[in-house]
Amino acid sequence: MTDDISQNALPAGVEVWWARVGGARDAFARDLDPVERERLAAYLRDEDKARFLLGVTITRRVLGARFSLLPARIRLDRTCSECGKPHGKVRADGVELSVTHSGEFVGVAFSDQPVGLDVEKVDPGMDVDGVARIALSAEEARELERYDGIAKARAFTTYWTRKEAVLKATGVGLRGELRATVPTGIQVQELEVGADHRAALAVVSAEPPVVRVQDATPLLS
Numbered sequence: 001m002t003d004d005i006s007q008n009a010l011p012a013g014v015e016v017w018w019a020r021v022g023g024a025r026d027a028f029a030r031d032l033d034p035v036e037r038e039r040l041a042a043y044l045r046d047e048d049k050a051r052f053l054l055g056v057t058i059t060r061r062v063l064g065a066r067f068s069l070l071p072a073r074i075r076l077d078r079t080c081s082e083c084g085k086p087h088g089k090v091r092a093d094g095v096e097l098s099v100t101h102s103g104e105f106v107g108v109a110f111s112d113q114p115v116g117l118d119v120e121k122v123d124p125g126m127d128v129d130g131v132a133r134i135a136l137s138a139e140e141a142r143e144l145e146r147y148d149g150i151a152k153a154r155a156f157t158t159y160w161t162r163k164e165a166v167l168k169a170t171g172v173g174l175r176g177e178l179r180a181t182v183p184t185g186i187q188v189q190e191l192e193v194g195a196d197h198r199a200a201l202a203v204v205s206a207e208p209p210v211v212r213v214q215d216a217t218p219l220l221s
Contacts, residue, residue: 012113024050116168165202
């Protein structure tokens with residue numbers, strides 16, 4: 001992570017839309033562009049297809065409503081900044097986006113400032129201590145020692161989602177230093193998604209963002 005991020009005078013506005021994997025429908029594929037159709041077909045597992053399809057559909061339908069366009073008319077860009085292939089972070093004109101999925105949940109964050117959203121399913125079988133050695137700061141590692149069993153896995157997952165959200169918001173991705181402190185000008189907060197998952201939101205903003213959490217179920221009906 002970088003040490004400092006330019007601050008904004010006003011708090012960012014953020015919408016976070018959540019859906020469950022079971023909400024995916026084959027009919028959603030009709031709004032995908034050729035690149036998205038190719039990516040959808042490349043997934044081998046049905047649950048991975050559902051997660052990708054939901055992420056695209058939520059993105060297209062929210063932006064379609066915002067810009068008074070049909071979802072299929074929304075132009076989304078996934079060009080990788082390093083290799084030029086269409087597997088990079090999704091982008092759209094006039095809005096900042098972040099898509100995430102894990103376990104039962106798919107989420108999309110929309111903001112007027114760079115934003116990062118991450119959700120992770122808690123894995124009780126994770127080698128928490130092993131991963132913590134390379135992912136947590138010394139202070140976080142000490143705090144983690146207070147926990148045992150599933151509580152420890154949940155605590156670690158909370159740390160991890162916060163870090164991933166920050167790395168997404170700054171545009172660094174997992175190439176960044178996981179053990180670094182949160183840069184100045186980044187606001188991070190946890191989001192409630194139930195006992196089996198953890199989620200976090202990070203926004204480039206000098207002040208805590210104004211966040212609206214939305215259930216995507218009516219949007220997908």
